[in-house]
Amino acid sequence: DIQMTQSPSTLSASVGDRVTITCRASQSISIWLAWYQQKPGKAPKLLIYKASSLESGVPSRFSGSGSGTEFTLTISSLQPDDFATYYCQQYNSYWTFGQGTKVEIK
Amino acid sequence: QVQLQESGPGLVKPSESLSLTCTVSGGSISLYFWNWIRQPAGKGLEWIGRIYSSGSANYNPSLKSRVTMSVDTSKNQFSLKLSSVTAADTAVYYCARDKVPRGGSDGMDVWGQGTTVTVSS
Numbered sequence: 001d002i003q004m005t006q007s008p009s010t011l012s013a014s015v016g017d018r019v020t021i022t023c024r025a026s027q028s029i030s031i032w033l034a035w036y037q038q039k040p041g042k043a044p045k046l047l048i049y050k051a052s053s054l055e056s057g058v059p060s061r062f063s064g065s066g067s068g069t070e071f072t073l074t075i076s077s078l079q080p081d082d083f084a085t086y087y088c089q090q091y092n093s094y095w096t097f098g099q100g101t102k103v104e105i106k
Numbered sequence: 107q108v109q110l111q112e113s114g115p116g117l118v119k120p121s122e123s124l125s126l127t128c129t130v131s132g133g134s135i136s137l138y139f140w141n142w143i144r145q146p147a148g149k150g151l152e153w154i155g156r157i158y159s160s161g162s163a164n165y166n167p168s169l170k171s172r173v174t175m176s177v178d179t180s181k182n183q184f185s186l187k188l189s190s191v192t193a194a195d196t197a198v199y200y201c202a203r204d205k206v207p208r209g210g211s212d213g214m215d216v217w218g219q220g221t222t223v224t225v226s227s
Binding site: 036038043045096 | 151152167205
């Protein structure tokens with residue numbers, strides 16, 4: 001099984017900050033990685049697919065990068081609507097999610 | 107646009123089977139893979155498995171022995187059955203669509219709102 005490890009687990013930041021979340025895979029997954037945003041009581045929302053492709057309708061302040069085993073999600077200027085939990089998900093072999101990163105208000 | 111709606115019992119007794127259905131509206135169930143994901147309260151997401159509109163399925167190896175998925179194209183529905191449940195199976199269960207048709211993936215772009223299932227006697 002491919003394990004996905006996110007860091008940090010919790011991130012405290014202010015509006016306007018640049019935020020970076022890291023996701024590491026236990027083996028190479030090429031670019032087969034997605035990122036999701038989840039708010040309390042809601043279903044996850046797809047933000048990024050193929051490691052760096054922005055889903056339609058998602059603000060351009062979100063970006064993704066990486067390949068192989070190391071990936072990052074960056075929010076260039078954190079907005080009030082961005083305080084949420086973020087998950088990475090590999091789809092190279094079966095599907096596996098990271099444990100999540102909660103972005104909270106500093 | 108395509109919408110998904112989960113339905114099924116909210117309470118299941120230990121050792122029994124959990125059965126959920128996801129109804130697809132606003133589009134056809136054909137040509138896509140359809141997923142089940144669950145999330146225990148306060149915890150992360152766990153992929154349970156996915157089924158193609160033809161009936162071909164892939165399951166999470168850790169749950170494979172207890173999971174069965176099926177699809178009913180005439181009703182535009184797909185279903186999950188999880189057997190021998192315990193309290194550890196208590197979670198919000200989501201259905202979701204793979205973004206790319208015909209066996210591709212690129213993540214899951216359409217999700218149901220989720221349904222809470224509690225395992226308790």
